[in-house]
Amino acid sequence: MATDPxxxxxxxxxxxxxDILIGRGLVASAGPRIAALGARAAGIVTDTNVAPLYAEALRTSLEGAGLRAGIVTVPPGEASKSYGRFAEVCDGLLALKIERNDVVVALGGGVVGDLAGFAAASLRRGVRFVQVPTSLLAQVDSSVGGKTGINSPLGKNLIGAFHQPRLVLADTASLDTLSEREMRAGYAEVAKYGLIGDEAFFAWCEAHWQGIFSGGPERDEAVAACCRAKAGVVTRDEREDGERALLNLGHTFGHALERITGYDxxxxxHGEGVAIGLALAFRFSARLGLCGGQDAGRVANHLALAGLPTRLQQVPGxxxxxxxxxxxxxxxxxxxxGALTFILARGIGxxxxxxxxxxxxxxxxxDDELAAG
Structure with missing residues (x-):
């Protein structure tokens, strides 16, 4: 078993x-924890990047705990959050004979979690669901809170359902295999939590972001801090009727950029779009006189130091x-x-x-941002 997550x-x-459990080694110890939910079978949904790294270890752990387990794979990337892939995942889980009392396990990043969660919400009108996020972005944000869904050609995440997981296992050792680009992209969501409502956490990130990237104890601390913040918001506003919308800081701009780039x-x-969106949200807030230009500069400088884009001109193509x-x-x-709603800021936090x-x-x-050098 993993040691003291x-x-x-x-x-x-x-x-x-x-519960959300955070620590190293949770994939290999997942079987008994998932079996404790009472399921007899598990359908693992993953992508072709993650599957060679962790799928067999997870299946072995599940089977060792007495569950029948099978794997459904999809291509990596945002394009898999589509009608076609959704149908494939549902059919794949049905072929595995996953019943309502069984469990769907999402093994991967945010795309896999959203897609598998929506399939779990729809399959037999609702099957239990476990998140095993393997990207920083998924561990700190998308695996928690029950938002599931796919994209439409008309926009991102416009088809979906609220379907809460029964357990989240954030194995921070899985982040050791992330590309530098994906690690940076996930870090945008980490910084976001400080920018929303916790200036002290943002200052902590400014001091400790390198430890998060290198896999020191700061990594687990950051994931736990973000999960605590999101858990509080979800508890108070599960279906985004009010406060939960704050979690979309930077996302109005970011989602638009994802659509413009064709989810390529x-x-x-996603995290790169969010980073640009965070910087834009603070510059727009400063332009409206809501916060000082020094706050907008501090946000952009920190994101750039972490290797993230902060300008529209940095979008390839x-x-x-x-x-x-x-x-x-x-x-x-x-x-x-028909009216636009933004998440803006009166200052950091x-x-x-x-x-x-x-x-x-x-x-x-x-227009001014696009014209800027």
Whole structure:
């Protein structure tokens, strides 16, 4: 068994509460923990990058705990969050004879977690679900909170369901095999939590980000801190009726960039879009007089130091024009009655929901950002 993992509890009503375990070696020890949920069989959903690294170790652990286990694989990358791949995953799980009392296990990053979670929510009208995230982004953000879904040609994450996992096993040793690019991309979501509501955590990140990247004790501490922050928000606002929207800081811009680039991970991965979005959100806030320019500069400087992009000009192949970006934003999940809603900031750690932002003001800002050197 893994040695003394850190634990974060997500306290939801109706018997839907669950634990997030954080530590090294949790993939190899997953079997008894998942078997304790009462399932007889497990369908592992993973991608072709992660499968050679961890799928057999997970299946061996599950079978050693007495579960029948099978594997469904999809190609890596955002393009797998599609109608076609969703159908393939559902059919693959049905072929494994996964029943309602069994469990679907998502082994991979955010794409696999979103796709497998949506399949679990839909299969037989709801099958139990376990997240085993293997990317930093998934461990600190997408594996927690029950948001599942796929993309539409009209926008990101527009088809999905809320389906809470029964357990999250964040094996931080799996981050040792991440590419430097994916590690940086995940770090954007780590920094986001400090920018939303915890300036002290952002300052801690400024001091300790290299330890997170190198795999020191700071890595587990950062994952646990982010999970605690998200668990609190999810407990108070499970279905994003209010406060949970704050977790989308930087995402209105970032999701638009992902759509502009056609969800092509060779050009832009989610965390890179978020990093640019975080920098844009703070520069836009400064432009509106909500926060000081020094805050916007501090955010951009730290993200750049961690190797992340902060400007539209850094999107390979270009970020389009202001009108195309605005059209992409019009499909954002936070749009209400056709009006744009942004997460803006009065300072680091002081983010807030800003509904009804004037489209002309956004266009003028984007025009200037695109024209900047």
């Amino acid at each position: 850190l634990s974060v509890h997500v306290d939801l009503d109706g018997g839907r509460d669950y 991970s060779a050009r832009l991965v 270009g970020a389009g024009d202001a009108d195309s970006l605005l059209d992409a934003m019009a499909q954002d999940k936070k749009v209400r009655d 002081q983010s807030f929901i800003a509904p009804g932002i004037d489209r002309a003001a956004v266009k003028a800002f984007l």
